[in-house]
Each structure stands twice: as structure tokens, then as C-alpha cells.
Amino acid sequence: MSLAPRTLALGVIATGMLMTVLDGSIVTVAMPAIQNDLGFSAAGLSWVVNAYLIAFGSLLLLAGRLGDLIGRKRMFLAGTGVFTAASLLAGVAGSPAVLIAARFLQGAGSAMASAVSLGILVTLFTEPRERARAIAVFSFTGAAGASLGQVLGGLLTDLLDWHWIFFINLPIGIAALAVAVPALPADRGRVRGRGRGGAAGADVLGAVLVTAGLMLGIHTVVGVETYGWTSERTLGLGALSLVLLVAFAVRQATAADPLMPLRILRSRSVAGANLVQVLMVAALFSFQVLVALHLQKVLGYGAAATGLAMLPAAAVIGAVSLGVSARLNARFGERAVLLAGLVMLMGVLGLLTRVPVRADYVVDLLPVMLLAAGFGLALPALTALGMSDAGEDDAGLASGLFNTTQQIGMAFGVAVLSTLASSRTESLLAAGSGRAEALTGGHRLAFGVGTGLLVAAFTVALTVLRRPRPTPGAPAGQPLKPAATA
Secondary structure (H helix, E strand, O other): OOHHHHHHHHHHHHHHHHHHHHHHHOOHHHHHHHHHHHOOOHHHHOHHHHHHHHHHHHHHHHHHHHHHHHOHHHHHHHHHHHHHHHHHHHHHOOOHHHHHHHHHHHHHHHHHHHHHHHHHHHHHOOOHHHHHHHHHHHHHHHHHHHHHHHHHHHHHHHHOOOOHHHHOHHHHHHHHHHHHHHHOOOOOOOOOOOEOOEHHHOOHHHHHHHHHHHHHHHHHHHOHHHHOOOOHHHHHHHHHHHHHHHHHHHHHHHOOOOOOOHHHHHOHHHHHHHHHHHHHHHHHHHHHHHHHHHHHHOOOOOHHHHHHHHHHHHHHHHHHHHHOHHHHHHHHOHHHHHHHHHHHHHHHHHHHOOOOOOOOHHHHHHHHHHHOHHHHHHHHHHHHHHOOOOOOOOHHHHHHHHHHHHHHHHHHHHHHHHHHHHHHHHHHHHOOOOHHHHHHHHHHHHHHHHHHHHHHHHHHHHHOOOOOOOOOOOOOOOOOOOOOOO
């Protein structure tokens, strides 16, 4: 396939990714308006986010493997269609139950499309330099999309109403489907006959175990802020989730055609990149969400002003992702660029641990937004490492795994950092601090813990990810194997 059709296909994949990322962040600044309009309780409101997160995070691995089996193009088209239809349902929702159901369906559609996106990309762009540029474009949509979602969500909520944060997906989704049908390469998958692995080459038992385990685990984690870490509910559901995931691992070691062949984790690059991602995404939840909350609840910004205040971060992330990340990766290697990006991100959260109660945007917050360029360095490098050993048969699986660990990191960040911030705020209020001072104290603690998570991510990247020993003439995208190390 020539470059022009592949570029069009990349545009379709990036558009699908952008819709997914925007939908994960666009609701954050519209939550108060949704609560007032539909009459959500404080606890019920969190399910506008949780329903999407649970469906998305738990179905990614299954969708990625099914994409390998039945065809990644089919899975992408089906997921985009489900997501677009669910967006219409969310936009017309007139009750909490309908909106939560629509958000769950949006998460399922996003999982189906997102799980195979990287798999399509790495099979389209096999030449290392072209693949690096394509990954940079793809990563830009993920890195900058979250901040753009807050900008767009604020503007739509203030200028129109919250329904439009979902209606805006309709023309984008329809256009993506129309272009994807001719643009994406046809692939037949590799479904085989029935065997011990399950029907038609799919490990049905493994699919049930991992989907149930992840869904229950993410559900448990997002409920920690309400029920606490040591409650009977948290410990019981967490233990059951762990049992299901252990049973899944045992199944994968014995099934004739496993859903997730364990050889994928023998690659040092793949295993290390996914672990770094969990830590990095968990830490950066505090930047994406807590900074927005700080702007609104402490500094008194409105929804649109909050989005605009976050815009410089989106701009520098985009400029770095699209402008320099591919060239830096080619010159210095993904590992070195990832380490540099993580150092910059440590500076972001480190500065936020000192944010004053009456912060001045230009002095105290704008430098933080500009340092967010580190995400534009780190994410493309991390994505390239996570997909570095993905071959034709396993590209969907590697893509699904990479997206799954991203969602696990996000859920972990939500549970840990928001719980710590809330607890610290409550203790400061009980000690007589004013509300602004108490909120600031809680946010500072979360930023400090986030900095620690980034230090851990840097340590893993430094010690686990090694410089690959080049193999002259070896083509990109060989089947997954242990990475050679220096």
C-alpha cells in the first residue's frame, strides 16, 4: 500500500482514538451541569465516569484478541458504530439510568475500536522511521486529547448545554465510518477450527475469566473512595477479582489456543513498557483531573475558563508529539527519550506540590502547563516500546494489552490519589482550616504521591528497559520474543 492510502488510514485510526480520549475527559467539566439537570446523587454522579471506565478497561484485552481472530478492520468498524450510537443515546438521556447505560455502551464501543488501533497501525507502517512518525501522530491524539476534551467540554457546556458533549461525537463517528470502510486494509483474521482453546479458535473460558476479573477489579478500585481500602466490600471483591485473574493466567498456560499467549510477556520491552505506563498514567491522573478541580473549586474558574487554562498543556504536548518526538526517538532511542520525558513530568508534579492557595496562573500554573511537554516525549516512546515486538498475528493482542494497562493505571490513580486528597482535605477541615486551604492541602498530597509514582516509573524504565542490540537487516514487526539486551 502506498503512503497516501496509509496516511488516510492513519487519519481514521487517530480520529477514532481522539473520540475515545475526548469522551473520557470531556465529561469532567460538565459533571455539575449533568448533576443539576438529571438529579444525580453525589454517589451516583461518579457512575457517569465509572460506567465508561469499567466497560472500556475490562473489554480491551478480549477485543484485541478477537480482532486478531476475526479481523481488526471489522472490530474497528463495529466499535466505532457502537460508540456513535451510544453517543446519541447519551445525548438524549433524560434520566440517570439511561445516561449510565449509554456510558457503559460508549465504553464497550471504545474498547472494540481502541483495542485494535495500534495493531492496524504497526501492520500498516513496518519501516521503522515511518512507524515512528505514525506512532507520534497516534500518541498526540492520546496525549493532547485529554486536555482538549476539557477545553471543548467547558465551551460546549457554557455556550450550549451538556447534551452537546455527546452529540458532537455523531458527525465525527459517521465520518470516521464512511472513510474507514475504503481506507482501512482488509484483513480476514486467523479464525481456525474448533479446538481445546474454544469455539472457532477463541478461548471462550479465558475470555470470560479475564473480562469478569478486570471488570470486577476496576469496579472495586473505583469504589475505594466511597467504601475505603479495608472495607469488607473492597477486600472481598478484590480477592474475587484476583482469583479470577489468577485462574485466567493458569488457563493461558494450558489452553491450546489461549486468548493471551504468555509469550507476550517474555519480551522485556513489552512487559517493561506496560509497567511504566501503569505508574505514569496513575500519576498523571492528578494533573489531568485534580488541576481542573483546583482551578474550579479553589480558584473559582468556570467550566470554559478551566478548559482554556489547560489549553497550553495540550498545545505543547501536541507540538512535541508531532514535531520532534519521532526525530528524537530515531536519533537517541525510545528509552532515552522516555527517561527525559519522565524527568520533565516529575517537574510538573513536583512544582504542583508547592501550589499556593491563591495561585497566580502565570507565575504558578503556566510553567507547569509548559512542562507537560514531557508527556509528548514520553507517550510516543512508550507506545513504540510497548508495540516493538508485535508481529502480524499478535498485533491486536499487544495493542489491547497496552490499552488495558493504560486503563488499569487510570483506575489506580483515581482510587489512590483521589482518596488521599479527600482524606487529607477532610482532616484539615476538621482541624479548622478554611475550605480553600483544605482542598489545596489535599491536592498537594496527591501531587506528591504522583511524583513518587513517576520516580518509580523512571526507575523501572532505567533498569528494565535496556538498549536493544541492533540486528542488521531485520524487518520490523517480527513475532513477539524476548528483547535482546546490551
